[in-house]
Amino acid sequence: MAEDPYKLLGVEKTATEAQIRAAYRKLAKKHHPDLNPGDKAAEERFKAISAANELLSDTDKRARFDRGEIDAAGQERPERQYYRDYAGSAGARDYAGAGGGRPPPGWQGGEDVDLGDILGEMFGQRRPAGPRRGADRRYSLAIGLLDAVNGARQTITLPDGGTLEVVIPAGIDDGQTLRLRGRGGPGAEGGPAGDALISVQVYPHPLFRREGGDILLELPVSLREAVLGGKVTVPTPSGAVALSVPAGAENGRRMRLRGRGVPAHGGKPAGDLIVTLKLMLGPADPALAEFLRANPGPAFDPRAGLGGEAT
Amino acid sequence: MSGADAGVPVVIGIAAACRCVGGVSAEMLTVWIERRWVCPPGGERFRPVDLARIRLIAELRDELLIEDSALELVLPLLDQLHAERARLRRLAGVLAARAPDELIEALRAALTDDPAGG
Numbered sequence: 001m002a003e004d005p006y007k008l009l010g011v012e013k014t015a016t017e018a019q020i021r022a023a024y025r026k027l028a029k030k031h032h033p034d035l036n037p038g039d040k041a042a043e044e045r046f047k048a049i050s051a052a053n054e055l056l057s058d059t060d061k062r063a064r065f066d067r068g069e070i071d072a073a074g075q076e077r078p079e080r081q082y083y084r085d086y087a088g089s090a091g092a093r094d095y096a097g098a099g100g101g102r103p104p105p106g107w108q109g110g111e112d113v114d115l116g117d118i119l120g121e122m123f124g125q126r127r128p129a130g131p132r133r134g135a136d137r138r139y140s141l142a143i144g145l146l147d148a149v150n151g152a153r154q155t156i157t158l159p160d161g162g163t164l165e166v167v168i169p170a171g172i173d174d175g176q177t178l179r180l181r182g183r184g185g186p187g188a189e190g191g192p193a194g195d196a197l198i199s200v201q202v203y204p205h206p207l208f209r210r211e212g213g214d215i216l217l218e219l220p221v222s223l224r225e226a227v228l229g230g231k232v233t234v235p236t237p238s239g240a241v242a243l244s245v246p247a248g249a250e251n252g253r254r255m256r257l258r259g260r261g262v263p264a265h266g267g268k269p270a271g272d273l274i275v276t277l278k279l280m281l282g283p284a285d286p287a288l289a290e291f292l293r294a295n296p297g298p299a300f301d302p303r304a305g306l307g308g309e310a311t
Numbered sequence: 312m313s314g315a316d317a318g319v320p321v322v323i324g325i326a327a328a329c330r331c332v333g334g335v336s337a338e339m340l341t342v343w344i345e346r347r348w349v350c351p352p353g354g355e356r357f358r359p360v361d362l363a364r365i366r367l368i369a370e371l372r373d374e375l376l377i378e379d380s381a382l383e384l385v386l387p388l389l390d391q392l393h394a395e396r397a398r399l400r401r402l403a404g405v406l407a408a409r410a411p412d413e414l415i416e417a418l419r420a421a422l423t424d425d426p427a428g429g
Contacts, residue, residue, distance in 0.1 A: 025375050032375070034367050034389070037396060083367040086360035087393040094350045095364070095390045140320055140359050199359075204330060 005052030005065070013066070017057060024053035037084040080175050081199050085138065131191035137184040138197045141166060145205035148172050149215070149237045149262050156198070166198055171265030173210075174202040208237060213271025215261040220280045221245055223288075236260045236273050243275065251279035321356045328357040332365045334373065343368060348386055 006013055009023040027049045029035065036042035056062050064070045086092055139156055147154075151170035155163050164183060172178070177199045184194030202210075209216040215237055225232060229247030233240050234257070241260065254276050261271030322328050325337050325344075328351075343349045349364055351357045357365075368386070371377045377385065406415070 029375050029377075032370075037392060081359075081363055083360075083363040084393070086363045087396075092360050092393065094352075095360075095393070142320055201331065 003048065003052075005055050008048055008052040009056065011056075015056075017059075020053065020056050024049060024057070028053075033082045034084050037087065043082070081177075132188040133191045134185035134187040134194035136194040136197055138199065139164070140199045140201060142201040142203060143168060144203050145208055145210060146237055148174070148200070148202045149208075149210070164196060164198075168200070169265060171213075171262050171268070172200055172202075174200070176200050207235060210262065211274075213262045213268060215271065215273050217273060217275050218278050219243075219275045220278045221249070223279065223281055225249075226251070226277070226279050234273070234275060238263070245277065249277055251277060253277045321358050322362065323357070324355050328355075328362060328365065331357070331362055332369065335365060335369050340365065346383075348382070 006015070009020060009027065011019055011023045015023070028046065031042050031045040031049060033039075033043045033046055054061075055065055061070065087095075141154060141156060143152065143154065147168060149170065151172075152168045154166045154168060156166060157163055164180065166178065166180070168178070177197050180196040180198065182193045183196035186193050207217060217234070217236075219232070219234055221232060224230075225245050226249050227247065229245050229249065231242045231244055234243045236257065238260070241257065243255065243257065245255075254274055257273040257275065259270040260273035264270040322331050325340050329335050329337050329340055340349065343365070344351070344354065348368055349361055351361045368382065371382060371385065372379070406418070410418075
């Protein structure tokens with residue numbers, strides 16, 4: 001499917017990590033979309049180079065690729081926004097020096113009209129070209145992590161007073177773009193309307209952190225729960241569940257709740273909730289202190305193997 | 312189409328902007344604002360264009376290893392390029408709406424006779 005990442009970066013199969021980084025940097029400088037604002041194809045080339053670099057600079061992934069276990073396509077990367085996507089917007093006037101920029105289009109981003117399109121329209125074909133598709137319009141939407149994980153419905157208020165109902169699919173990730181067909185600018189002479197492109201920003205959550213399809217959670221447990229084990233209630237993105245903490249669980253122990261992470265979406269299976277236990281001593285208990293003083297317990301040096309003398 | 316930046320979602324505060332972009336420290340961003348590489352209105356109201364610009368600067372520095380002294384040169388050139396493109400876009404818009412077919416034809420010929428400007 002995708003091209004050979006070695007060929008894409010122009011390096012040998014035996015290339016060192018440093019050689020790969022250097023080859024990537026050289027190509028990325030040439031093809032970065034923000035350094036090629038007029039070249040629509042630059043984005044595709046840059047994406048391919050970045051994907052190749054990502055694959056080959058990860059020792060583990062590279063080894064798996066070399067063994068033929070994974071193909072070069074890997075994961076579909078979320079669509080991202082480049083600076084050039086905003087450079088025609090009202091805000092960019094602040095960066096354009098005197099006399100630069102364009103009259104404010106109201107909402108950020110404005111109409112997604114490319115110079116090449118206009119010139120192509122003007123100079124490529126003759127004018128009045130019959131029905132033309134409306135322009136795409138870009139908006140941005142910030143949502144919480146739980147809405148991103150579980151999916152949600154949001155309404156964007158447009159500068160002209162209209163509204164846009166956005167259904168956020170479960171599992172969407174930060175930086176991805178939603179396309180609402182036909183909700184952009186109106187078409188000309190009977191042409192179809194353009195699309196609304198909504199770039200989604202996900203705000204961090206105080207408890208949960210997302211890593212791909214998995215959700216990470218640090219779960220405080222009491223000394224009693226850690227020593228004796230027992231059922232504790234764990235918040236998950238889809239509601240609380242009970243978790244059995246095994247007797248003698250160590251601080252920092254990771255436990256996996258299968259299928260309790262990001263729900264299945266777009267052909268990807270549901271991720272897991274990965275719980276890291278955090279031992280909390282709580283208020284001092286004189287009886288416990290008394291017990292520990294009277295019972296030295298089995299010989300245990302948690303600092304054994306750190307090297308040097310334990311003090 | 313009125314009311315300059317009305318309705319644009321903004322992120323308020325340097326710390327929040329850093330969180331939004333990722334991989335940029337507050338100290339770093341403060342320096343960039345002092346150098347006027349990033350110009351959030353009021354010094355701390357970051358619009359999408361400002362966040363995208365922070366991301367771009369971070370990528371140029373940290374991934375492509377372009378040094379600050381070179382960025383001093385690259386960023387103004389990039390801004391000039393965008394300003395000129397905006398101007399050209401306005402020109403093309405006026406021409407498309409008003410210019411006679413004859414002129415359009417002449418422009419088309421002139422541009423196609425001169426591939427890649429040389």
